[in-house]
Amino acid sequence: MARVLVGVKRVIDYAVKIRVKPDKSGVVTDGVKHSMNPFDEIAIEEAVRLKEKKLASEIIAVSCGPTQSQEVIRTALAMGADKGIHVEVSGKDYETLQPIHVSKILAKIAQNEKVDMVIVGKQAIDDDSNQTAQMTAAVLDWPQATFASKVEKGDKEITVTREVDGGLETIKCKLPVVISADLRLNEPRYATLPNIMKAKKKPIAKVTPKDLGVDVSPRITVVSVEDPPVREPGVILPDVDALVAKLKEGGHV
């Protein structure tokens, strides 16, 4: 049975309207409702299903971020993870934390915990980077199965169906492996009350990037964050001739 590491990120809840800070340094996060990145929910769900099928033995949920990241780990525990690790990164360090840092952190933990599978969401809905899984695999020198929409586990290997531009691709990877979860992999469960109660007693270990020997110094500077341009209103044209004229005018025809 495999030991599974799942990366979960705390992001602004997707149903909340995003507002840009007046000084254009970022988006408003203070007092804004956060939750687990939806793709990470899918990742946890997949891990829990593996455990229910007795293909996984232990699930470790990891989150990098400020104290509030523990809420997201608790949610993962409530969904069925066994223990959590909170990698404390706060303040300025958190603002410039990038997949390159996170992947090194996850890789180190994966080695420390002797896991066989690392599952993360394909991307976070705040930065849309879609890099962590790939970089983690590279650091560990493990195979990667990204955009997974189906995962079947054999004894020492997995068969993964990937959603790619051209359609569906099926690949086999030897364990240990890194997987990134895509939308159609599964439908995450709602954590039920008995499990929510149990999760309160599950352990969450706290570490820092330094403890793991990972340098989180910034490698980027955020220059500015702006709203996308306001969409121009449409124009109602009286007839087809006018439409053709406008299209020609705009150089589209």
Add this chain to the structure above:
Amino acid sequence: MIKNVWKLPLRISNSTKNNGFPVTKYWIHSQPNFTKNNFNIKRGNFSHVEEEHLYFFRKLLGESRIITDLSDLEKYNVDWNKHLRGASTIVLKPKTTEEVSKILSYCNNNRLAVCPQGGNTGVVGGATPVFDEIIVSTELMNKVINLDEKSGVLTCEAGCILQNMDEFLQQKNLIFPLDLGAKGSCHIGGNVSTNAGGLRLLKYGNLHGNVLGLEVVQANGTVLDLLSTLKKDNTGYHLKHLFIGSEGTLGLVTKVAIQCRLRPKSTHVAFLGLQNFNQVLKTFYKAKQDMDEILTAFEVIDTPSMELANEKLGLGSPIGDYPFYVLIETTGSNEKHDEEKLDGFLQTCLNKNFILNGTVTGEVSKYKAIWEVREKLPQGYIKDGFVFMYDMSFPLENYYKLVEDLREHMGSLSHRVFGFGHLGDGNIHIQISVKEFNQDVANHIEPYIFELTKKYNGSISAEHGMGFLKAKYLNLMKSQESINLMKNIKQMLDPNGILNPYKVLF
């Protein structure tokens, strides 16, 4: 009494060619038959709309704000359930109170019947004409007049859409004290005129308490300025209450001043599965004991309702199948405090076996998804054949009894008898689904259902109002003395009876 069997007209639409053979599509839910043909009711002694009347309206509002095209009129003539169809030939869309005043004054002088209409989301036929009443729509009266951010008093025109108002208030950290499934379409004027209840009544109370003032145009065109924005004002008779809930029969509401509240900082929703209705009640009483001050909604859903959601809407319970489901919403000013109260309450309910299972969340996307299961239920009716829709309130111990009785009473006549609703307010929505309408089934249901409601000490219309469909049953609920007084008030305020005739008072 319904005269004719309601036929389901087949209409051939959008013929598409398939291998040279035209493929025709049949609309099963086409336009209903005219209400005036379906019910045994006589047209009042009103004038018919003539050319000279049209000339007046055109001059007053301009061509763009009157509708006389029959196909454009359909959406105003047919009710939300698609059970009723008026025969109005004209819709007027005033923009100002002055225009409304001129319209009503003119109609009163010329004995033209008027049907005020907001979002046309009513379910008892109160918003659609029975005959050829002139529809006066508040569609274009949709401006916010003033928001006093400090006191939270919003003054707006009657045609403002509820959801728009709440979104506007959200930016100012305030919340509208009313919320219902129809929020994307319903107008404040209509909400006030029907004393709409909704999902937040448990916490915020009803509109009689939250409406601080109104501007109403009377039948003869007199503009009644009752637009106070003061919380307390005991000077003279409280006239606004006459218009709240009188469903457009005593006056046309043109402006509303309403007390809004602070937007809660913390919202949590729990969705629970329970063994039987007794456990639902136990859970409710415990919730009030443990969390009264943060309890915002307490809704119950039975199994057949959830089955409808599964089959027709692709929605389901987030926790699996249980005989009864409860949705609890709490809101407060402190996330930690609320979580503590809620956790303690849920733990107790689990330990004492009040509940079998459940989930709880403070995450926006999750609780919106959970609310969707409850809020979208009415959208499933149109896919379930013909659904007879009822809305009762009961003393809590009788809350679910009528559903159980009805199930037995209907037997194999109905494929689904289901109930759900605002348990916290004692209000249950009861529906009876049949494959298609027929008069015998209708007679089997009414008046039995209303008589049984009375036997259980309930009301035959908790929040939907009497409208057209229930007007004839008023004497089941109110004494002759009170009905007489209502008729006197109507006579005094609308001697020619032009305001929404055939509704409320039969």
